[in-house]
């Protein structure tokens with residue numbers, strides 16, 4: 795298929811194809827993403843159908859790269875292309891269940907630490923005040 799003639803799909807359209815009998819994914823670098831119908835390939839995927847179904851209807855580029863797929867796998871992908879992703883200049887939508895969680899947990903830990911620090915500083919100030927009051931108090 796000639797690249798220029800590929801049909802354009804939106805992320806919303808791709809997202810509607812997310813089941814075992816109708817499964818699309820998005821692959822490719824930002825701005826050059828393509829849409830793939832992987833329904834017929836699910837069962838023959840050497841990595842199993844589950845990993846693909848988890849990403850059904852979504853952008854799977856990051857995960858595809860992380861696995862370090864062979865050149866043969868990358869060539870295989872191109873047999874399944876059905877169109878291009880419509881790019882509207884916006885950032886990619888954040889996917890559900892991404893690595894955002896540990897970061898959020900870190901944030902929470904930071905906030906907790908901040909609160910504890912504030913309390914500690916307050917307590918130190920109070921101790922100093924009492925100490926000074928005691929030291930500076932006129933002798934009886």
Ligand code: HEM
Nearest residue numbers: 832840841845849854857858861862863864866867870871
């Ligand atoms: C249409 C897209 C895909 C094609 C054509 C494809 C093809 C292949 C092929 C041919 C292999 C065998 C190893 C290799 O040659 O690299 C493989 C393994 C694997 N793939 Fe995919 N894959 C696709 C998408 C994905 C995605 C999105 C994931 C998401 C995590 C994934 C996860 C894996 C895993 C975990 C293995 C097993 C690696 C191993 O056992 O060493 N694949 N895939």
